[in-house]
Amino acid sequence: MRTCAESFDGYILRALGRDWGERLLPRNLDITVCDQVILIASGLIWTVYFAAVAIFIGFFLAVAVALAKSSENMWLSRPASAFVFIFRGSPLFIQFFFFYSAFVLLPRSGIDVPLGFVTLTVNTSALTTAQVGGLIVLVLNTTAYSAELFVGALRSIPKGDLEAADAYGLSGFTKFRRVVFPSMLRLAWPSYTNEAIFLTHSTTLVFLSAFPAREQAGEAFYYARYFVDQTFNPFVGYPIVAAYFIVLTLAIVGVFGLANRYLNRHLPRERRPRVRFRPQYVR
Amino acid sequence: MPRGARLMFAFCTDPASLPQWQWFACYLTTATHFAFYRSFFMVMLLLVITAPIALAMGLLGAMAVRSRIWPVSWLGKGYVNIVRGVPDIVFFMFVPIALGQGIEWVFHQIQCPDWDQPIRQGNDFIVCRDAKVPPVGSPVWVRDAYAFSMAVIAYALVFGAFAANTLYGAMQAVPRAQVETAEAYGMTRAQAFRRVVMPQMWVYALPGLSNIWQILIKATPLLFLLGLQDAVYWARELGGQKTSLYTYPHPDWRVWYFLVLLCFYLFLTWVSERGFARLNARLSLGQATAAGERLRKVQA
Numbered sequence: 001m002r003t004c005a006e007s008f009d010g011y012i013l014r015a016l017g018r019d020w021g022e023r024l025l026p027r028n029l030d031i032t033v034c035d036q037v038i039l040i041a042s043g044l045i046w047t048v049y050f051a052a053v054a055i056f057i058g059f060f061l062a063v064a065v066a067l068a069k070s071s072e073n074m075w076l077s078r079p080a081s082a083f084v085f086i087f088r089g090s091p092l093f094i095q096f097f098f099f100y101s102a103f104v105l106l107p108r109s110g111i112d113v114p115l116g117f118v119t120l121t122v123n124t125s126a127l128t129t130a131q132v133g134g135l136i137v138l139v140l141n142t143t144a145y146s147a148e149l150f151v152g153a154l155r156s157i158p159k160g161d162l163e164a165a166d167a168y169g170l171s172g173f174t175k176f177r178r179v180v181f182p183s184m185l186r187l188a189w190p191s192y193t194n195e196a197i198f199l200t201h202s203t204t205l206v207f208l209s210a211f212p213a214r215e216q217a218g219e220a221f222y223y224a225r226y227f228v229d230q231t232f233n234p235f236v237g238y239p240i241v242a243a244y245f246i247v248l249t250l251a252i253v254g255v256f257g258l259a260n261r262y263l264n265r266h267l268p269r270e271r272r273p274r275v276r277f278r279p280q281y282v283r
Numbered sequence: 284m285p286r287g288a289r290l291m292f293a294f295c296t297d298p299a300s301l302p303q304w305q306w307f308a309c310y311l312t313t314a315t316h317f318a319f320y321r322s323f324f325m326v327m328l329l330l331v332i333t334a335p336i337a338l339a340m341g342l343l344g345a346m347a348v349r350s351r352i353w354p355v356s357w358l359g360k361g362y363v364n365i366v367r368g369v370p371d372i373v374f375f376m377f378v379p380i381a382l383g384q385g386i387e388w389v390f391h392q393i394q395c396p397d398w399d400q401p402i403r404q405g406n407d408f409i410v411c412r413d414a415k416v417p418p419v420g421s422p423v424w425v426r427d428a429y430a431f432s433m434a435v436i437a438y439a440l441v442f443g444a445f446a447a448n449t450l451y452g453a454m455q456a457v458p459r460a461q462v463e464t465a466e467a468y469g470m471t472r473a474q475a476f477r478r479v480v481m482p483q484m485w486v487y488a489l490p491g492l493s494n495i496w497q498i499l500i501k502a503t504p505l506l507f508l509l510g511l512q513d514a515v516y517w518a519r520e521l522g523g524q525k526t527s528l529y530t531y532p533h534p535d536w537r538v539w540y541f542l543v544l545l546c547f548y549l550f551l552t553w554v555s556e557r558g559f560a561r562l563n564a565r566l567s568l569g570q571a572t573a574a575g576e577r578l579r580k581v582q583a
Contacts (some may be wrong), residue, residue, distance in 0.1 A: 013531055091504050204372045205372065208372075
């Protein structure tokens with residue numbers, strides 16, 4: 001039996017790969033509660049990586065898609081609507097399978113993209129890893145969901161704000177940057193916080209679907225499931241991972257709440273919308 | 284081709300020598316492909332069975348939350364908040380296995396009271412032979428049905444909590460004055476609930492319920508994680524590369540199978556979106572809401 005300190009040394013960074021701790025995961029009768037707490041915590045490295053990177057990239061893409069979707073130009077709005085429809089209308093779980101099996105078909109050696117003066121080689125084998133391929137699917141998914149929120153916010157920007165902007169002679173990008181974008185963000189922020197929470201929760205699906213966990217390096221839920229499979233006792237691993245997710249959720253609510261305060265700093269205190277944690281649902 | 288397997292078309296006896304379209308006709312009508320097609324019906328079956336149960340759970344939950352008896356109201360609140368606070372996937376994985384062990388444990392206590400060994404020995408969960416559920420040696424379909432009903436319970440628990448939350452909101456949204464009027468006419472609290480709140484709450488609940496329905500549709504592929512042979516299972520099996528040892532050799536076609544699944548789900552969500560839009564219009568008739576007012580103006 002390992003002591004807790006030994007499991008800490010062996011497993012706290014194990015999610016990064018075999019070289020970052022014990023080569024083998026604890027097995028069968030060798031599993032202690034400390035092992036479970038620490039190894040599942042180590043999986044949070046990837047949970048946070050997937051969530052943070054996908055939310056960061058997805059945010060900018062979502063703003064672009066939302067603008068395209070609410071544009072008057074049919075050539076912009078139609079493809080954007082189709083994109084949102086496809087990614088919101090189908091299960092994320094199936095999207096992972098679909099993209100993985102598509103990425104596997106790409107040539108292993110990479111694809112050469114001639115750019116005229118230089119040839120860029122796209123590393124296609126990276127796409128079959130969860131850290132790149134799975135992340136891409138998550139980014140596309142959160143882009144679609146957030147874009148829909150932003151479209152709703154764009155529609156509900158007060159008419160007076162836009163007229164005031166026109167009256168001040170603002171137009172084009174200046175109007176967008178000074179008036180449209182801040183209002184949109186302010187209106188969408190409470191639901192966007194929930195979107196960030198759902199996305200964090202749905203990172204649990206990455207390794208449950210097609211993407212392989214190389215060297216048994218996975219995210220928190222992957223390890224919880226590993227332990228439950230090994231011990232056949234669901235009453236330890238799953239509550240631990242649930243507790244970690246509740247902490248993560250509270251952290252997101254905190255960070256996004258600070259951003260919400262910043263976005264609404266011009267409003268009198270009692271009129272500021274509160275970020276409410278409305279936990280939902282599978283996607 | 285296994286001996287005795289039924290062939291859809293007479294020309295399928297030797298697929299290797301067939302032209303393209305006939306090859307596909309034979310390929311798409313193999314026994315395993317029919318299992319794949321049937322698995323789509325399993326998804327529908329799960330939806331059709333789970334939705335009413337979840338709705339009933341939701342109704343019970345919402346009524347419990349509203350209850351004036353505090354233990355009942357606490358129970359309702361606890362149920363709704365615990366299920367909604369934990370990531371749903373944890374619940375889907377946890378409930379079937381925990382429930383299965385719970386059932387076996389209860390049977391174990393009843394059937395073998397004089398069993399002296401502990402139930403958890405190391406990493407094994409050991410109950411006596413009579414307490415196994417489903418019973419030892421039961422046919423495959425019983426095991427499948429058992430796994431399927433476990434899945435239904437897990438889905439109904441999770442989605443029942445979501446529905447309870449929506450229905451509770453809807454009950455509160457029915458104009459208070461109407462309930463007071465009902466009470467002024469001498470109706471009891473239960474009568475007012477049955478005759479005034481119940482018929483009207485649906486229009487307020489519908490947007491939330493349609494959202495939950497869409498989420499339920501999108502949660503069905505998680506059946507695969509519970510070890511059932513659903514559409515995802517068959518798409519992986521059938522799509523994987525088949526060498527020339529197989530009757531129908533082909534390269535890795537998983538991407539096409541998953542494309543079919545993707546389209547199936549898109550179709551399902553699209554159809555139900557339209558269905559709910561119509562239902563919403565129907566329910567809004569004569570209601571004291573903005574949508575009801577709009578309908579009234581159109582008709583006038």
